[in-house]
Amino acid sequence: MRSLAFHPVLPLLAVGTGSYDGGYCFEGELLLVHLDTGEVVSALKHEREVLDVAWPSWTELRMVLAPPDDWVDPGAREQGHTAVVSRADWGVVGARDIRAEEVDVPVAPYARPDRAPRARRLLAKLAGAVGLDWAVRRRVWAVEGLADGRVLAALDGVLAESWLPSGQRQWAVGDEEGGRQLVPASDGASVWTNAERRGRRTRTGWRRPRPGWPGSTWTRDGCWRP
Numbered sequence: 001m002r003s004l005a006f007h008p009v010l011p012l013l014a015v016g017t018g019s020y021d022g023g024y025c026f027e028g029e030l031l032l033v034h035l036d037t038g039e040v041v042s043a044l045k046h047e048r049e050v051l052d053v054a055w056p057s058w059t060e061l062r063m064v065l066a067p068p069d070d071w072v073d074p075g076a077r078e079q080g081h082t083a084v085v086s087r088a089d090w091g092v093v094g095a096r097d098i099r100a101e102e103v104d105v106p107v108a109p110y111a112r113p114d115r116a117p118r119a120r121r122l123l124a125k126l127a128g129a130v131g132l133d134w135a136v137r138r139r140v141w142a143v144e145g146l147a148d149g150r151v152l153a154a155l156d157g158v159l160a161e162s163w164l165p166s167g168q169r170q171w172a173v174g175d176e177e178g179g180r181q182l183v184p185a186s187d188g189a190s191v192w193t194n195a196e197r198r199g200r201r202t203r204t205g206w207r208r209p210r211p212g213w214p215g216s217t218w219t220r221d222g223c224w225r226p
Contacts, residue, residue, distance in 0.1 A: 002028070003052045003115070010091050011035040014061060018049025026066035026076070032093060038145070045096045048103070051080055051112060061085050064110060065103055080110030132167050142182045144191075152191055154179025160193045 003016040013035060018028015028049035032041040044050075049066035056062055062084045070076035083103040087093055120136070127134035138156035145151050149165035159175035160182060181194035 002050055003054075005053045005055055007058065007090060008055055009058045012090055014053040014055070016050030016053045016063065018051075018066065020049075020077075024069045024071045026069065028066075030063065030098065032090070034091070041093060041095050043093055043096065043098045044103070045098060045100050051110070056084065059086050059088060059090075061087075061090065063103065067107060078109060078111070079107045080112075081105050081107050082110075127167075130167055138178070141178070141180045144182045144184050146184060146188060148188065152182050152184060154182050154193055159195055160191055 001015060001017050005014045006012070007014070011034065013033040015031040015033060016028070017031060018026060021027050026049035027047050029042045029047055030044045030050050030053070032043050034040070048068065050063055051066055052062075052064040054062045062082065064080040064082050067073060067076040067079055067081070073079070081103065083105045085098055085102050124134045138158075140153055140155040142154040143151060144153075150170065151163045153161050153163070155161075156178040157174065157176075159173040159179040161172035162170040164170050175195060177196045179193045180196050183192040185191060
């Protein structure tokens with residue numbers, strides 16, 4: 001995540017994401033998160049790293065996009081395309097509705113801000129206000145809210161975990177790689193999780209680890225019950 005901004009009127013959050021792909025492209029997307037329903041829309045027609053987002057007004061969204069690549073421009077990391085996109089109602093913007101020509105603007109010098117220190121201070125302050133400690137964790141791949149207020153998450157090194165409305169972690173399932181996707185069951189007592197499994201070389205050849213830990217219960221199709 002690069003930047004986020006709450007809409008001034010609607011229950012809508014704009015999220016800019018992306019990174020360098022390690023080759024020569026800057027990849028990412030603009031996500032519109034509907035806070036009332038949980039729906040997430042990827043709004044750009046084509047994938048682009050979105051460095052910054054802001055709402056100048058309730059009809060306008062300003063974005064700073066990284067250049068598509070640094071194939072011919074070694075200075076691409078210090079540049080950005082600032083585009084302002086207008087919609088009468090951002091609540092009805094659908095997937096890939098923002099056309100390429102709407103963000104086709106000249107490039108200009110852009111210093112990428114480091115927001116991490118400020119974000120860490122804010123999170124530590126919010127946690128401290130309710131008597132909790134906050135620390136940086138590994139990459140979170142999936143988050144799901146339950147009807148009773150609990151929140152499920154999957155992240156590096158954790159196949160699945162549950163957080164209570166109080167902010168306390170109820171349980172966590174450690175894992176060599178970690179979970180990537182979560183699908184809570186309708187009974188509220190079990191969750192489907194998709195785990196990444198990469199092969200590892202052992203003395204007897206290549207091995208692909210299977211999820212498992214003491215006290216866990218797995219069905220053959222990958223459902224776990226705490």
